[in-house]
Amino acid sequence: MKTKTKINKQLERKTSNDLVETIIASKKNNAWNQIAAVLSGPRRQRLNLNLDEINKISKAGEIIAIPGKVLSQGEIDKKIKLVALAFSESAKKKIMEAKSEMETILNEIKKNPSAKGVRILKG
Secondary structure (H helix, E strand, O other), X not given: OOOHHHHHHHHOOOOOHHHHHHHHHHHHOHHHHHHHHHXXXXXHHOEEEEHHHHHHHOOOOOEEEEEEEEEOOOOOOOOOEEEEEEXXXXXXXXXXXXXXXXXXXXXXXXXXXXXXXXXEOOO
């Protein structure tokens, strides 16, 4: 687990406003601290998952947090809620067709600061 000081030092090098906002918000809540640790690190350590991989490891009704991007390969056949830093355009379409929900990490932190019922995937 990264310390908040280490996360702050890595945060100084980030240029994306959305990313910086997300890291700051997740760092403030201990439940979301794992997300801040992954997002503050190098981009190559972020999790980029395809829909078929998410479908294999998720259960119906679950809230899945992905510290990275959701990509569109495969299909989702369960009704789940995906929380991620970003979604590809084609992944958004497939998620909507499957009647699943999607949300950015920042919005989910604001709605659910205690991360109740959220399963955070690690790389």
